[in-house]
Amino acid sequence: MTTTNDLGGDGFIAPTPEEIGATYDQFGDLFGLTVGDIGLHIGMWTAPGERAPASTLSDLANRAQERQTEYLIETLGLAANTHMLDIGSGTGLPAIRFAQHSGGRVTSITPSHTQVDKATELAHSMGFADRVTFRLGNAMALEFADESFDAALAIDIFAHLSDRQLGFHEAARVLRPGGQFLMSEFTIRGTPDAEELAAYTQTWCCMPPVSPARTMELAANSGFELVKVDSMVQNCSFSGELMGLLYADRHDEIVERYGAELVADMDKVVPLVRSFIHDHLGSYLFLLRKL
Numbered sequence: 001m002t003t004t005n006d007l008g009g010d011g012f013i014a015p016t017p018e019e020i021g022a023t024y025d026q027f028g029d030l031f032g033l034t035v036g037d038i039g040l041h042i043g044m045w046t047a048p049g050e051r052a053p054a055s056t057l058s059d060l061a062n063r064a065q066e067r068q069t070e071y072l073i074e075t076l077g078l079a080a081n082t083h084m085l086d087i088g089s090g091t092g093l094p095a096i097r098f099a100q101h102s103g104g105r106v107t108s109i110t111p112s113h114t115q116v117d118k119a120t121e122l123a124h125s126m127g128f129a130d131r132v133t134f135r136l137g138n139a140m141a142l143e144f145a146d147e148s149f150d151a152a153l154a155i156d157i158f159a160h161l162s163d164r165q166l167g168f169h170e171a172a173r174v175l176r177p178g179g180q181f182l183m184s185e186f187t188i189r190g191t192p193d194a195e196e197l198a199a200y201t202q203t204w205c206c207m208p209p210v211s212p213a214r215t216m217e218l219a220a221n222s223g224f225e226l227v228k229v230d231s232m233v234q235n236c237s238f239s240g241e242l243m244g245l246l247y248a249d250r251h252d253e254i255v256e257r258y259g260a261e262l263v264a265d266m267d268k269v270v271p272l273v274r275s276f277i278h279d280h281l282g283s284y285l286f287l288l289r290k291l
Helices: 017-035 057-076 093-102 113-125 164-174 194-204 212-221 233-249 251-258 260-280
Strands: 083-087 105-110 132-136 149-154 175-188 224-231 281-290
Touching: 057 093, 057 149, 057 175, 057 233, 057 281, 083 093, 083 164, 093 105, 093 113, 093 132, 105 113, 113 132, 149 164, 164 175, 164 212, 175 212, 194 260, 212 224, 212 281, 233 251, 233 260, 233 281, 251 260, 260 281
Parallel strands: 083 105, 083 149, 105 132, 149 175
Antiparallel strands: 175 281, 224 281
């Protein structure tokens, strides 16, 4: 039996219970593979009223970045009238958020000229240029005097350093005694093949990941003690999956930005990076204190 759907008009024939059942009999596994197999429902990617709803993959990725920044601010607990060194500016927004929430000052460094320019412009537009500054810098050779900062931040930066130990030494040198250092490090899981590892290091312009124990050893060598450690492995894995989905979803935009020839090479590398992140890359967040 079929019925006329009042909302859809006379031309729409409502599915019968038998048809609905048959659809789930045939495609239930597909729904589970594509929307999740816990309840076959939509997920709560953002809480009601939390912010503008995440309705696209890009929205979802940005919300994850916002949540991370909020957690970093809460974890470090930067106080008012303090000065933090942000090692690795990125877009500049995290540094601005730290200043906004704490009332303190932030000096941020990056080796990217483009990041300095864009982050400086953002600080001016948001009214924080008096408390947040961006400049070119090298994490392994910081151009600051000893004990210049009350706290330091380095998120996903140490993976780029050719000498991680030197990076820890420099962070410790510019921190005042008792100053906290919140940093993250990518770590290795299992044994990736050489092709996957090469794809990862070349794509992110970074060094091979190390073990969490090695990170702790390097930190201790520079005079840091551990306050707290959080596993970010699941977040890391999901970020890799989302990266792969966004790459496919925005492929035309990427071709327009970088050209068909370069993107053809990317098309070969991205699946390798995605599998490496999913199967072999971990991530940990370390809150350290200078002794």
